[in-house]
Amino acid sequence: RRHLLGINGLQPTEIVHLLDRAEEAVAVSRRPDKKTSVLKGRTQINLFFEASTRTQASFEIAGKRLGADVMNMSVANSSVKKGETLIDTAMTLNAMQPDILIVRHHAAGAVALLSQKVACSVVNAGDGQHEHPTQALLDALTIRRHKGSEFQHLTVVICGDVLHSRVARSNILLLNALGARVRVVAPSTLLPRGIEQMGVEIVHDMREGLKDADVVMMLRLQRERMEGAFVPSVREYFRYFGLDAEKLAHAKPDALVMHPGPMNRGVEIASDIADGPQSVIEEQVEMGVAVRMAVIATLIGQTGGPR
Numbered sequence: 560r561r562h563l564l565g566i567n568g569l570q571p572t573e574i575v576h577l578l579d580r581a582e583e584a585v586a587v588s589r590r591p592d593k594k595t596s597v598l599k600g601r602t603q604i605n606l607f608f609e610a611s612t613r614t615q616a617s618f619e620i621a622g623k624r625l626g627a628d629v630m631n632m633s634v635a636n637s638s639v640k641k642g643e644t645l646i647d648t649a650m651t652l653n654a655m656q657p658d659i660l661i662v663r664h665h666a667a668g669a670v671a672l673l674s675q676k677v678a679c680s681v682v683n684a685g686d687g688q689h690e691h692p693t694q695a696l697l698d699a700l701t702i703r704r705h706k707g708s709e710f711q712h713l714t715v716v717i718c719g720d721v722l723h724s725r726v727a728r729s730n731i732l733l734l735n736a737l738g739a740r741v742r743v744v745a746p747s748t749l750l751p752r753g754i755e756q757m758g759v760e761i762v763h764d765m766r767e768g769l770k771d772a773d774v775v776m777m778l779r780l781q782r783e784r785m786e787g788a789f790v791p792s793v794r795e796y797f798r799y800f801g802l803d804a805e806k807l808a809h810a811k812p813d814a815l816v817m818h819p820g821p822m823n824r825g826v827e828i829a830s831d832i833a834d835g836p837q838s839v840i841e842e843q844v845e846m847g848v849a850v851r852m853a854v855i856a857t858l859i860g861q862t863g864g865p866r
């Protein structure tokens with residue numbers, strides 16, 4: 560494969576291979592000398608048309624730990640502001656002979672379109688409400704480290720604003736591919752049309768939906784993507800769909816609490832739960848670097864893993 564544009568189309572064996580390589584990258588990242596020369600002489604460009612903290616920082620760190628030269632394109636100060644198109648921007652960067660472009664864009668499908676125009680590898684770092692494949696991979700790695708590789712025995716509950724979430728979409732695809740049971744809990748107004756065809760159970764009540772959960776994955780309420788049609792009040796949303804201690808008690812006692820970030824504390828998750836003993840939210844961030852090292856090394860490395 561030259562690109563990673565989504566989880567859709569990845570075989571389970573490819574997913575497991577990436578998770579195994581990411582596990583090696585965790586070991587590298589925990590060494591005092593974190594840097595390797597796997598990608599010496601390679602050039603990585605991060606091109607983010609949408610805001611990001613975790614994804615952009617971890618792709619930059621991942622590339623640098625692999626020994627690549629990493630350039631962060633500042634879209635805010637680029638000729639995009641003068642009207643240059645996505646494709647012209649990509650073609651311009653392509654002419655500088657990068658080996659890999661990491662792209663986030665607000666439009667679904669934009670990253671796939673760009674990948675057809677350039678000669679280098681392309682990774683989708685989130686495109687609109689479509690996919691965020693490296694987020695799903697890092698979530699799976701985090702789950703596997705705690706619950707083992709038998710995903711077919713796990714019930715993963717994804718709660719909240721599924722409608723606007725590329726994270727939910729990529730996670731549903733990946734968890735289904737590995738055989739997990741996936742349940743979504745959301746008000747019907749925050750579920751995409753056709754979600755039932757994605758092989759998930761749908762529940763509208765948090766307490767019912769959390770029953771028997773091994774993993775509780777909370778989603779950010781993406782108020783910026785709600786164009787006036789349905790913007791729930793924060794107080795009501797938290798009351799019915801916010802994860803607090805009382806609701807979490809309906810999941811298994813050892814259930815993991817996850818959130819891709821950025822979090823709205825007191826909206827979809829209570830602070831004491833986000834910081835509590837069942838939370839693996841910080842570990843997700845660490846796994847983000849490892850998964851991105853594995854993805855980059857797999858796409859443009861010569862041989863072997865990120866050792």
Ligand code: CP
Pocket residue numbers: 610611612613614615685694819820821
């Ligand atoms: N989870 C995630 O994609 O976070 P950022 O938007 O901060 O990159």
